[in-house]
Every structure is written in C-alpha cells, then in structure tokens.
Amino acid sequence: MNDLAARSALTPPRRRHGLGWWLAIAAVAVALVLLPFLVKNYRVFQFNLVLVYAIAVLGLNMLTGYNGQISLGHGAFYAIGGYAAAVLMERAGLPYGATLPVAALLCFVLGFLMGFPALRLGGHYLALATLALALAVPQLLKHKAIEGWTGGVQGIVLTKPEPPFTLRLFGQSLNADRWLYFVTLAVGALMFLLAWNLLRGRVGRALIAIRDHPIAAAAMGINLPLYKSLTFGVSAAFTGVAGALGAVVVAFVSPDSYGSFLSITILVGVVIGGLASIPGAIFGAIFIQYVPNLADEISKSAPWAIYGIFLIVFMYLMPGGVMGILRKAWARWRVGAAAAPPSPAAPQGEHRP
Amino acid sequence: MEAFLHQVFSGLANGCIYGSVALALVMIYQATHHLNFAQGEMATFSTFIAWALIQRGWPYWAAFALTVGLSFAAGLLIQRIILRPIERAPVLTNVIVFIGLLVIFNSLAGWLFDHTVKAFPSPFPQNSILATRWFSAHEMGSFLVMMAVLALLYAFFRFTPVGLAMRAAALNPESARLVGIRVSWMLAMGWGLAAAIGAIAGMMVAPSVFLDPNMMAGILLYGFAAALLGGIDNPLAAVAGGLIVGVLENLLGAYVIGTELKLTVALVLIVGTLTLRPNGLFGKQVVTRV
Numbered sequence: 001m002n003d004l005a006a007r008s009a010l011t012p013p014r015r016r017h018g019l020g021w022w023l024a025i026a027a028v029a030v031a032l033v034l035l036p037f038l039v040k041n042y043r044v045f046q047f048n049l050v051l052v053y054a055i056a057v058l059g060l061n062m063l064t065g066y067n068g069q070i071s072l073g074h075g076a077f078y079a080i081g082g083y084a085a086a087v088l089m090e091r092a093g094l095p096y097g098a099t100l101p102v103a104a105l106l107c108f109v110l111g112f113l114m115g116f117p118a119l120r121l122g123g124h125y126l127a128l129a130t131l132a133l134a135l136a137v138p139q140l141l142k143h144k145a146i147e148g149w150t151g152g153v154q155g156i157v158l159t160k161p162e163p164p165f166t167l168r169l170f171g172q173s174l175n176a177d178r179w180l181y182f183v184t185l186a187v188g189a190l191m192f193l194l195a196w197n198l199l200r201g202r203v204g205r206a207l208i209a210i211r212d213h214p215i216a217a218a219a220m221g222i223n224l225p226l227y228k229s230l231t232f233g234v235s236a237a238f239t240g241v242a243g244a245l246g247a248v249v250v251a252f253v254s255p256d257s258y259g260s261f262l263s264i265t266i267l268v269g270v271v272i273g274g275l276a277s278i279p280g281a282i283f284g285a286i287f288i289q290y291v292p293n294l295a296d297e298i299s300k301s302a303p304w305a306i307y308g309i310f311l312i313v314f315m316y317l318m319p320g321g322v323m324g325i326l327r328k329a330w331a332r333w334r335v336g337a338a339a340a341p342p343s344p345a346a347p348q349g350e351h352r353p
Numbered sequence: 354m355e356a357f358l359h360q361v362f363s364g365l366a367n368g369c370i371y372g373s374v375a376l377a378l379v380m381i382y383q384a385t386h387h388l389n390f391a392q393g394e395m396a397t398f399s400t401f402i403a404w405a406l407i408q409r410g411w412p413y414w415a416a417f418a419l420t421v422g423l424s425f426a427a428g429l430l431i432q433r434i435i436l437r438p439i440e441r442a443p444v445l446t447n448v449i450v451f452i453g454l455l456v457i458f459n460s461l462a463g464w465l466f467d468h469t470v471k472a473f474p475s476p477f478p479q480n481s482i483l484a485t486r487w488f489s490a491h492e493m494g495s496f497l498v499m500m501a502v503l504a505l506l507y508a509f510f511r512f513t514p515v516g517l518a519m520r521a522a523a524l525n526p527e528s529a530r531l532v533g534i535r536v537s538w539m540l541a542m543g544w545g546l547a548a549a550i551g552a553i554a555g556m557m558v559a560p561s562v563f564l565d566p567n568m569m570a571g572i573l574l575y576g577f578a579a580a581l582l583g584g585i586d587n588p589l590a591a592v593a594g595g596l597i598v599g600v601l602e603n604l605l606g607a608y609v610i611g612t613e614l615k616l617t618v619a620l621v622l623i624v625g626t627l628t629l630r631p632n633g634l635f636g637k638q639v640v641t642r643v
Contacts, residue, residue: 129624308452
C-alpha cells in the first residue's frame with residue numbers, strides 16, 4: 001500500500017517536538033484568539049461559517065475520504081442538526097451549548113440507520129440513495145404534521161446568544177458574533193481532536209482497509225457491516241454538530257436553506273480540501289465559503305459560471321485537493337533535505353495535522 | 354377506472370422523458386463508467402438554443418435537427434477539451450468536474466437567456482390524428498420520438514462499424530485499442546450521443562413544464578433513478594426504468610400521499626428496491642474476483 005494517505009495514518013503518532021514547534025503552535029493560537037478583534041463584524045461572521053463548514057466537511061471526509069462511501073446527502077444531517085438546535089432552543093428553552101450533544105446523538109442514530117441500506121448499495125447507487133435523503137429532508141421539514149415545531153416554510157428565527165462577559169480589545173467589543181467565534185473555534189478544535197484520535201489509530205486503519213480492499217479487510221477480521229454503519233453514524237454526528245452550530249451562528253433555520261445544493265457543496269469541500277485528510281477540511285471550508293463571493297466579485301451576471309470554472313481549474317491543478325499538493329511539496333522538500341547534509345533541526349516524519 | 358387509467362397513461366408520458374434522460378446517462382456510463390451530473394443542465398441549454406432558433410423564425414424541425422447536431426458537437430468537444438485530461442483521475446475528481454459543468458451551464462443559460470419562464474412550442478398540433486382518448490397529441494408524439502430514438506440507437510450500435518467499435522471500447526478498452534480502435538474518441542462519441550439524446554429529451558419536455566434554467570433539475574433526478582432502477586448497463590432497461598418511475602410517481606401522487614411528498618416517497622421506494630436488487634431490476638449480477 002503505497003498510498004500517501006494510508007501511509008500517514010500508519011506512521012507511529014508519537015513524536016518528540018522541538019521548542020520551535022511549540023512556539024509555532026502558541027503563535028497560531030494567539031493569532032486565532034486576536035483575529036476576530038482585528039477585523040470587521042461581517043468578517044467574523046464569515047469566519048464562523050468557515051469553522052462550521054470545516055466541521056461538516058470533516059464529517060463527510062471520514063465517510064468519503066477514509067471509508068470510501070460517497071454521500072450526496074450530508075446536507076440532510078446538517079439540516080437535522082440545525083433543526084434540532086433550533087427546536088430545542090426555541091420550543092424547549094435549552095441553552096445553545098446543550099443542543100450540540102443532542103444534535104450529535106440524533107444524527108448519529110439516523111446516520112447509523114442510514115448506514116444499513118448503504119451496506120447493500122455501492123458507488124452510484126449510494127450516491128442516489130443519499131441524494132434522495134437530501135431531497136426528502138427539506139420536504140419533510142415543510143410537512144404540516146410537524147409544522148408546530150418546525151415553523152413550516154417560514155422556519156424558525158433564533159436569537160444569537162449574548163457573550164457572558166464584556167471585553168474590549170483594539171477598540172472592538174466582544175459582541176454576539178465574536179463570542180460565537182470562540183464557541184465555534186472551541187467546538188471545532190474539539191471535533192478535530194476527536195477525529196484525529198479516532199482516525200490515527202486502529203479504527204482509522206480499519207476504515208482505510210475497508211476502502212481499499214473490503215474483502216481483504218474482512219479476511220483480517222474487521223467487522224465490515226459494523227464499521228461501515230458506525231462510520232456513517234459518526235460522520236453524520238459530526239455534520240449534525242456543524243448544522244447545530246450553523247443554526248446558532250446564522251440564527252435562522254428554514255427548509256430552503258438546506259437544499260440539495262448544500263450536500264453537493266459539502267462534497268466539493270471534501271474533494272477540494274483533499275480526500276482522507278483532516279486538515280484538508282479547513283481548506284475545503286475556506287473554498288466553499290469564499291470562492292462563491294470571489295466569483296460574484298468577478299462577474300455579477302454569471303457568478304456561478306465563474307465558480308464552475310474555478311472548480312474545474314482546481315481539479316486540473318490539484319487532482320488530490322489542496323492537501324494533495326501540500327503533501328507532494330512536503331515529500332519533495334524532504335527528499336531535498338535528505339540529500340543535503342542532515343541538520344539537527346530537520347523535521348522528521350510525515351505531515352502533521 | 355377512467356381516472357386511474359388516465360393517471361397511468363400520463364405517467365407513461367412522463368416516463369418517456371425520464372427514460373430518455375436515463376438513456377443519455379447510460380450512454381456516458383457505458384463508455385466511461387461515470388454518471389454525468391451535468392446531463393440535465395446540458396439538455397436545458399440545448400433546449401434554449403432550439404428556442405432561440407425558433408424565435409428567429411426557423412421552422413420547428415429545422416431548429417430541432419440543428420440543435421441535435423450542435424449538441425452532439427458540443428458533447429464531443431466537452432469530452433475532448435474538459436474531460437480528457439482527467440480520464441484517469443479518481444471518480445470523485447470527475448464528479449466535481451461534472452458539478453462544475455452543471456453550475457456553468459445553469460449560470461450561462463440564466464445569463465444568456467434570462468431567468469423568465471418561457472413557453473416552448475410543441476411540434477404536434479393539439480387536434481392532429483395523434484391525439485387519442487388517453488394521450489394528448491404531444492404526449493403521443495414525444496412517445497413516438499422517443500421510440501424512434503431508441504430504434505435508431507439500436508440500429509447504430511448493432512449495424513454500423515462505429516457502433517461496434519464503441520461497444521468494443523466500452524467492453525474491453527485494452528483489446529479494443531490493440532485492434533486499432535481509438536478508444537478515447539469512442540468515449541467522446543458517447544458524450545456526443547448523450548448530449549444529443551439529452552437535447553431531444555429537453556425539447557420534448559419543455560412544452561409541458563415550460564422552459565427556464567432549472568427545468569431539468571427534478572427530471573434529471575428521476576432519470577438518474579430510472580437508469581439505476583432499470584440497470585445502468587442496459588439502454589433498454591433504462592427506458593423501462595423510466596416508464597416504471599413515471600407511472601409510480603403519478604400513481605403515488607394521485608392516490609397515496611399527494612403531490613407534497615411525491616418525490617420523497619418515489620425515491621424511498623426506488624432506493625428500497627435497489628437495496629433488494631442492487632444491480633437494478635434488469636441488471637446483470639456482477640461477480641467480483643478476489
């Protein structure tokens with residue numbers, strides 16, 4: 001198995017990090033904390049969406065990138081997570097933080113159940129089944145029987161949570177959006193850590209083995225049906241958390257904000273970021289948040305044509321996504337570094353998430 | 354009974370359209386093993402071209418022929434220019450490029466021909482001999498066009514050297530290349546044929562659903578379902594799948610759940626069927642070798 005993605009998961013995770021590495025981490029952390037106070041409010045709102053999308057893309061990447069199951073229906077889990085948060089906050093009066101575990105659990109169960117038909121359906125058939133899910137959920141949310149909860153076509157308008165304390169930095173106050181930035185950042189960091197812990201070891205290897213050669217994986221003693229449906233469940237749970245956070249950040253849910261294009265967008269994020277890569281999710285999220293805006297600035301009359309051209313050009317230049325390019329550059333640099341006389345500060349091993 | 358039969362027949366008429374979209378999907382699938390997500394938008398764009406020609410005073414059938422020809426050439430060129438460089442790339446890379454094509458065609462159609470809903474003429478006058486008790490003239494006409502397309506395709510694949518070469522390229526690219534078939538061009542031919550069939554489907558459906566840039570979005574999904582339900586490796590089965598989906602959709606909408614959840618329930622039934630018969634109703638069982 002000389003697949004780069006597989007190799008990075010197979011390398012031993014324990015490594016000694018130098019002082020420089022820790023300093024870099026600290027600098028990134030400080031920059032992330034200061035960032036929202038340096039920019040205008042609508043930028044903070046966009047950052048929040050990037051973080052939310054990153055969690056959703058990460059969830060789908062577990063399923064598609066690591067386990068090889070295509071889903072065109074993760075917008076459905078995003079919608080269910082969003083509605084779970086909205087209904088619990090508005091109708092049951094739960095605080096926004098408490099809705100996230102509920103959304104995760106709900107989506108886990110639904111995803112796990114969706115995993116069963118997925119066992120029988122491979123490739124394009126699974127794409128159709130999940131696309132059906134993506135189309136069905138907004139229709140069901142509009143249905144009259146549950147209108148009392150979901151608000152029907154109108155949706156539910158939420159109030160953004162107020163920050164628990166006041167703070168001023170660089171002349172900018174800690175308002176609702178900036179507070180939510182820290183909430184999404186914390187939740188995002190937690191989800192990325194969870195994903196990394198899940199995928200770097202035994203479970204991750206099993207998922208990759210199932211993707212690359214199911215029969216061999218089964219022969220090695222991996223319980224295929226269990227692993228595949230659990231992956232579907234966990235992946236849906238991640239996307240559900242993203243949906244719940246997204247509902248809090250946008251402070252509004254409606255069936256039309258979760259159309260089938262959302263599912264496709266999440267898949268675009270996965271492929272652009274790089275399949276089977278955890279940090280790729282961030283690049284994918286940045287792409288799906290900013291490139292449509294950029295396209296709109298280039299051409300007001302046909303922005304989506306520009307977006308489509310961007311997509312195609314991206315796929316030409318980086319068939320392995322952003323992480324594919326970075327890995328290639330990293331591998332080339334390592335070869336160069338190994339050819340040069342070894343220096344003690346030369347970093348070891350593969351890329352780090 | 355009268356109303357029931359009426360629902361069945363109008364379902365068959367819709368099914369013809371789904372069947373032709375499914376047929377276009379099968380053309381590309383057989384050649385390249387990809388499902389073209391942009392098929393619907395390409396068909397819509399072709400229909401807009403036909404509309405523009407008719408607006409300029411062209412007679413219907415001349416516009417029809419020119420549109421089919423142009424669509425064939427466009428499909429061929431899209432494969433040559435856009436898809437050839439990624440012929441060997443992973444499936445998902447292709448899927449993203451298809452999504453890119455989808456948004457490009459949708460956006461261009463909206464930009465060039467604007468988003469207003471347009472009426473598209475039907476070539477079959479309402480009180481011609483085609484109109485019967487169960488079918489309107491247009492439904493009957495599009496059924497006949499569809500059957501003609503199917504017959505032509507059958508003849509093309511069965512009796513022409515190019516059709517034979519295309520089948521060979523789809524079945525076994527390596528051996529086909531060894532006997533001198535230009536496999537890559539055969540894939541391009543598949544794309545051209547698919548674009549042409551899509552254009553016909555678009556022009557047949559436009560009179561009943563009216564023309565706007567998102568005309569084919571729902572139809573493509575049914576076409577997709579039809580192709581998979583019938584069996585993606587068989588053109589005839591795809592058309593049969595289209596008819597089944599059309600009738601099923603109409604009957605469910607009329608008698609069981611109403612129009613609101615029609616799409617959902619139809620899809621759930623299709624997916625359920627596929628769970629039981631993963632290769633489609635008429636599909637061949639594929640045995641994987643360890």
